[in-house]
Amino acid sequence: MKFGEWIDLQRRIFRNAQPGLLWVIGFLVLQVSCEWGGPPTIMVTAEEFRFSPARIEWVTDQPLRLLIRNQGRERHVFHSQELFGPEAKVLWHQPRVALQEANAVVLEPGQSIELSFTASAGLYPFRCWIKGHTGMEGAILIKDFSSS
Incomplete structure (x- = not known):
């Protein structure tokens, strides 16, 4: 997949997604990236x-x-x-x-x-x-x- 195709795909997903779903996806990405619950x-x-x-x-x-x-x-x-x-x-x-x-x-x-x-x-x-x-x-x- 070329970069331009990737951007178009992202735009279509965000345009058609429900706002609540985007919030949940963002929250899950943040949780995984921050390793919540692990030791400092x-x-x-x-x-x-x-x-x-x-x-x-x-x-x-x-x-x-x-x-x-x-x-x-x-x-x-x-x-x-x-x-x-x-x-x-x-x-x-x-x-x-x-x-x-x-x-x-x-x-x-x-x-x-x-x-x-x-x-x-x-x-x-x-x-x-x-x-x-x-x-x-x-x-x-x-x-x-x-x-x-």
């Missing part, structure tokens, strides 16, 4: 030489979705033994960029990775262990839902 996404950026935000607070029993993005000019590592450890229940939303020691994600400049998890109460520190990146660290604090 928190973006963690890695730059020279910090993570932002460096502290995230969350509650138990609520899934947390992280988008970790390297916006710097150098390679960075997101290392968390507690988050990526043996009991971790991490769901990866795309193929892993690179894992080392099974506890770290290595991100080249411009790369990102998205993951989600539900964790028990506790502190989940993360850091970049590349030499010279001292101080590039942060933590995710998961609080008990009943005490928040």
Whole structure:
């Protein structure tokens, strides 16, 4: 189908459709595109030489979705033994960029990775262990839902 034919088809559909039907179709498209009902996404950026935000607070029993993005000019590592450890229940939303020691994600400049998890109460520190990146660290604090 050529572009002009596509436009003509759309015009015919909209001209003959009931306004209520168009509203329902628009609502469904919006709902699918916004992923309503899913966990919110928190973006963690890695730059020279910090993570932002460096502290995230969350509650138990609520899934947390992280988008970790390297916006710097150098390679960075997101290392968390507690988050990526043996009991971790991490769901990866795309193929892993690179894992080392099974506890770290290595991100080249411009790369990102998205993951989600539900964790028990506790502190989940993360850091970049590349030499010279001292101080590039942060933590995710998961609080008990009943005490928040």
